[in-house]
Amino acid sequence: MVKKNNNKRRDFLQLSTLTLGGVGTAAFIWPFLKSMSPAEDTLAAGSTEVDISAIEEGQSITIKWRGKPVFIKKRTKDEIDAAKMVQASDLRDPQDDADRVQKEEWLVLVGVCTHLGCVPLGQKVSDMKGEYDGWYCPCHGSHYDTSGRIRKGPAPKNLDIPPYSFLNDSTIKIG
Amino acid sequence: MDKNRKVHQFNNPVLNWIEFRLPIISYFKKEYGDYPMPKNCNYFWSFGALATITLVTMIVSGIFLAMNYTPHTDMAFNSVERIMRDVNYGWLMRYIHSNGASFFFIIVYIHIVRAMYFGSYKYPRELNWILGVFIFLLMMATSFLGYTLPWGQMSYWGATVITNLFSAIPIIGEGLKTWLLGDYNVGNATLNRFFALHYVLPFVIFGVVGLHVAAVHVHGSNNPDGIDIKSKNDSVNFFPYMLIKDTVAMCAFGVAISAVIFFGPNLMSEVDNYIPADPLVTPAHIVPNWYLAPFYAILRAVPDKLGGVLLMFGAIAILFVLPWLDRSKVRSCNYRPMYKWFMMGFFVNFFALGYVGMLPAEGLYLLIARVGLLYYFGFFVIITPFVGWIEKPSKLPLSISDVYSKNIAPNIGGGEKGVPSPAMQKDTNL
Numbered sequence A: 001m002v003k004k005n006n007n008k009r010r011d012f013l014q015l016s017t018l019t020l021g022g023v024g025t026a027a028f029i030w031p032f033l034k035s036m037s038p039a040e041d042t043l044a045a046g047s048t049e050v051d052i053s054a055i056e057e058g059q060s061i062t063i064k065w066r067g068k069p070v071f072i073k074k075r076t077k078d079e080i081d082a083a084k085m086v087q088a089s090d091l092r093d094p095q096d097d098a099d100r101v102q103k104e105e106w107l108v109l110v111g112v113c114t115h116l117g118c119v120p121l122g123q124k125v126s127d128m129k130g131e132y133d134g135w136y137c138p139c140h141g142s143h144y145d146t147s148g149r150i151r152k153g154p155a156p157k158n159l160d161i162p163p164y165s166f167l168n169d170s171t172i173k174i175g
Numbered sequence B: 001m002d003k004n005r006k007v008h009q010f011n012n013p014v015l016n017w018i019e020f021r022l023p024i025i026s027y028f029k030k031e032y033g034d035y036p037m038p039k040n041c042n043y044f045w046s047f048g049a050l051a052t053i054t055l056v057t058m059i060v061s062g063i064f065l066a067m068n069y070t071p072h073t074d075m076a077f078n079s080v081e082r083i084m085r086d087v088n089y090g091w092l093m094r095y096i097h098s099n100g101a102s103f104f105f106i107i108v109y110i111h112i113v114r115a116m117y118f119g120s121y122k123y124p125r126e127l128n129w130i131l132g133v134f135i136f137l138l139m140m141a142t143s144f145l146g147y148t149l150p151w152g153q154m155s156y157w158g159a160t161v162i163t164n165l166f167s168a169i170p171i172i173g174e175g176l177k178t179w180l181l182g183d184y185n186v187g188n189a190t191l192n193r194f195f196a197l198h199y200v201l202p203f204v205i206f207g208v209v210g211l212h213v214a215a216v217h218v219h220g221s222n223n224p225d226g227i228d229i230k231s232k233n234d235s236v237n238f239f240p241y242m243l244i245k246d247t248v249a250m251c252a253f254g255v256a257i258s259a260v261i262f263f264g265p266n267l268m269s270e271v272d273n274y275i276p277a278d279p280l281v282t283p284a285h286i287v288p289n290w291y292l293a294p295f296y297a298i299l300r301a302v303p304d305k306l307g308g309v310l311l312m313f314g315a316i317a318i319l320f321v322l323p324w325l326d327r328s329k330v331r332s333c334n335y336r337p338m339y340k341w342f343m344m345g346f347f348v349n350f351f352a353l354g355y356v357g358m359l360p361a362e363g364l365y366l367l368i369a370r371v372g373l374l375y376y377f378g379f380f381v382i383i384t385p386f387v388g389w390i391e392k393p394s395k396l397p398l399s400i401s402d403v404y405s406k407n408i409a410p411n412i413g414g415g416e417k418g419v420p421s422p423a424m425q426k427d428t429n430l
Helices: A002-034 A077-085 B013-021 B024-033 B043-066 B076-085 B090-117 B126-148 B153-168 B173-181 B188-219 B238-263 B290-301 B305-320 B339-357 B363-390 B400-407 B422-428
Strands: A048-051 A060-065 A068-074 A106-110 A135-137 A142-144 A150-152 A164-168 A171-174 B036-038 B235-237
Touching: A048 A060, A106 A171, B013 B024, B024 B238, B036 B238, B043 B090, B043 B188, B043 B238, B076 B090, B090 B126, B090 B238, B090 B290, B090 B339, B126 B153, B126 B188, B126 B290, B126 B305, B153 B173, B153 B188, B153 B305, B173 B188, B235 B238, B290 B305, B290 B339, B290 B363, B305 B363, B339 B363
Parallel strands: none
Antiparallel strands: A048 A171, A060 A068, A068 A106, A135 A142, A142 A150, A164 A171, B036 B235
16 A cells, blocks of 8 residues: 555656656747747838839839838739729639729739749839739749739739838838 | 676777777777678669768868858858958868769769669668668758858748748748748848858768668668678678778769869859849749759649648658558569669659759649659559569579679589589688
8 A cells, every 4th residue: 555655656756857847848948949030120120111202103113121022013004904803702812902002003012922932023124024914923933913913823822012101192101 | 887898809909998998999890890791782882981971071171161151141142252262272162062062962862772772771771761861851951051151142042932831831831931030031040040050960960870870780781682691601891892992982983073173163053143142133043953953843843832842841751651662572673673664763753853843844844843743752652562562573592692603603603502602702701
């Protein structure tokens, strides 16, 4: 009887030691793992203000925001119409054009392909714009339309819209 | 400790002094002196030694490069150019290191081909094979990390594409990617940690190579006929026979790598990597290093992001279970009339995958990649188990000596009974 109790006591001590040791190890490892996440200064790399008064209709500029390219495009009437005509339900990542813009002539996009992170072509006049006349990713052949929505190719999602606001008619604040 | 421990005695008192305290002398004598090598091993069996030498060369040249390299996004590219132009013999260090990586993969691919063709992965060397695949995986990770360091266009966009693979994982993907990068895109934090890991992983590889070698020495090396050593007549001592043979192979290898280092140092590199990294412009055509191209081809052959990533990693993971997919007891493909051709087909297919992996994923190339993908997995999942089941292997020789008495000296000695010819006995009983 005494022996049995002793064993139970041993089991308990063993189990609690292991548990505490495990918790201690995890607590020790956590700071190391967490140190690999983006640092505070990286997170704080805030916002950018862009002067858009010089952009002509049909023109597009690329600016750098948090290390990523952001496309700001002043769309033509045709391009807006083409984007609006599409039925959202037919798309891989269904979204209406109206949900992707604040003012319909201004399209603001994160210029990073949602497949594997390349920068799509289409910003320069001479660039390939793909079958939907928006952007075309040269890496693995994703086609985006004039609203930056994925239409063809391996990318799973539409081009991201960064948080932005119009400070006045000629300035956009991104971030 | 055991007072009755038997201590090896050598003629040299210094060796005896060491041996008494740390039995390392007898260990080396046993593993690299008297270690029996099957006497029918051909030059394919030198590639393990070549790989080890190359690993050491990579570590040494890498340490000296690190003395002049700066892992910062603003300075990395220029520090590499400084190594090329201003550091004494810096160009040589860098060309040894960059071409050494390519040659390391050439050697290891041949080493893997040898293990597959002659069935070295089978009982009792399965764990050895698993350790080998693990080394291969570590090598791919290390080379990818190293390729990022010069911070050229291919470095930057290669790193971007590969780290984005992780974002394909549902739910945790994006978070995992950000954690790996230390930023929302490839940046200074990424470059710093890639450098740290690129420095340490080769030493991990070195450790696993130690286990890999120790494991093969337990049951001894396989051989072209895939049969075990049965008597002393079947083997030769590692020293001096295999050492000399490996040295000859090493000389040939030295000539080959020198020819590339001195006369075509950029043959296997991408010209775009001499353009500094630009996060706003993607090169028109992102090309992986040639040695990763077969897996890149598999990634691109699948029109679905997650599916492509899974199959690419699956293509490596399936290697781990090869010893259990192959049901045939016969090791060497020399005695497997059907499987031999499927195996050759596998090698050709892998090469074709690598070729299209370097080209744009469209039209005929994409079709080839898809057919190649089917054969790659079909070979492992269907052909290998099935052929092992239906195939009738040819008759195995009774012993390794028997191979010689039949093929080389059929008139001398009783080959049928596995008795070596007098000539061979004289040769091997040294």
